[in-house]
Structure formats: C-alpha cells, structure tokens
Amino acid sequence: MATITERLTNMLAPAVEALDYELVGIEFIRAGKHSTLRVYIDHPQGISVDDCAHVSRQASAVLDVEDPINVEYNLEVSSPGMDRPLFTAAHYEQFQGEMAQVVLSVPVAGKRKFTGVIRTVVDNTVTFGVGEETLDVEVATIKKANLVPNFD
Known part of the structure; x- marks a missing residue:
C-alpha cells in the first residue's frame, strides 16, 4: 500500500508538470488542525x-x-530553497559531491x-562520506535529507 506522500505525489505530479514546473517532492506533516x-x-x-x-490554485x-x-x-507551495530537500535517488545523483544533512x-x-558528502x-x-568513513544508505530508509548550503 502506498504512503500518503506517494499517493499525493502521484495525484499532484501531472497537474504541476502540466503547468511546466518540476514537482520536487511533498511533505505531509500531521499535527491535528x-x-x-x-x-x-x-x-x-x-x-x-x-x-x-499558480501551482497552489491548481493543486x-x-x-x-x-x-x-x-x-x-x-x-x-514553495521553492526548494538553498537547503533543498532530497526525496529520490535521482536527487542524490544530481547533487553528488554536495554536503547533505540526513535523518534516517x-x-x-x-x-x-x-x-x-553525497x-x-x-x-x-546512496554512499555518503562522513568524516573518514563511508555509509551506504538505502533511499527508503532516509526519513529526511537536505542539502547544506555552501556560501563559498
């Protein structure tokens, strides 16, 4: 059974893409009202x-x-920003060599x-370089990940 974010992504992606935008990802944070x-x-x-x-009205x-x-x-509805969230394996591929904060x-x-470092x-x-060691992490076990902005 698909998670709520997977169902929402499948539901909203065609509408967002029809407007000529990329649907980077979706977060649903449950907090009652x-x-x-x-x-x-x-x-x-x-x-x-x-x-x-524009996307908000369509969604x-x-x-x-x-x-x-x-x-x-x-x-x-938001841009990914400088601390861009990473949702898919393709996102990690796109940002190889960049630093990411990860929660598993x-x-x-x-x-x-x-x-x-991705x-x-x-x-x-995804293989991350963490100090002197490397960590191999399945994308499915990543709860949240964001790029760390580089101001150099």
Whole structure:
C-alpha cells in the first residue's frame, strides 16, 4: 500500500508538470488542525511567489476533487530553497559531491543523524562520506535529507 506522500505525489505530479514546473517532492506533516501539506516545485528559471500561487490554485483544485486527506491542513507551495530537500535517488545523483544533512528512520552503523558528502548512488543506495568513513544508505530508509548550503 502506498504512503500518503506517494499517493499525493502521484495525484499532484501531472497537474504541476502540466503547468511546466518540476514537482520536487511533498511533505505531509500531521499535527491535528495544524497539519501541513508542503509541495516543493522548481523551474529552470527559478520560482517566484506568483509561480507558487499558480501551482497552489491548481493543486487545491485537484485536492478538492480527490479529497485524499481526512484532516484539516494548510497547503504550502514553495521553492526548494538553498537547503533543498532530497526525496529520490535521482536527487542524490544530481547533487553528488554536495554536503547533505540526513535523518534516517533506522540507524546505519550506529548513526541516525549525520552530515556527509553525497559520494555515489547505485540501485537506490546512496554512499555518503562522513568524516573518514563511508555509509551506504538505502533511499527508503532516509526519513529526511537536505542539502547544506555552501556560501563559498
């Protein structure tokens, strides 16, 4: 059975892509009446507030028809920003050599949280360089990951 974020991604991706944006990923944060559905979009020319509003209207229409969430929530549409979230193996491939903060759903080599360099991606396994060691992590076990902004 698909998770809520997988179902939402499959539901919203066609609408977002029809508007000529990339659906980077979706986060659904359950918090009772203060739940949040966050939709990250991108475009080669960048993202403006107007872009977010345009996608928000389209996503709202789809969500109103499909009604996939049974609690109150706020819809947020955002650019990925400098601390871009990473959701798929393709994202890790795209940002090889970059530093990422990672939180795992299960520990790997005794680590649940770490910051490391994205080294390689092979068959949904990401190899991170963490200090002097390397960690091989299945994408499915990554709870959350974000790029660490580099201001150099």
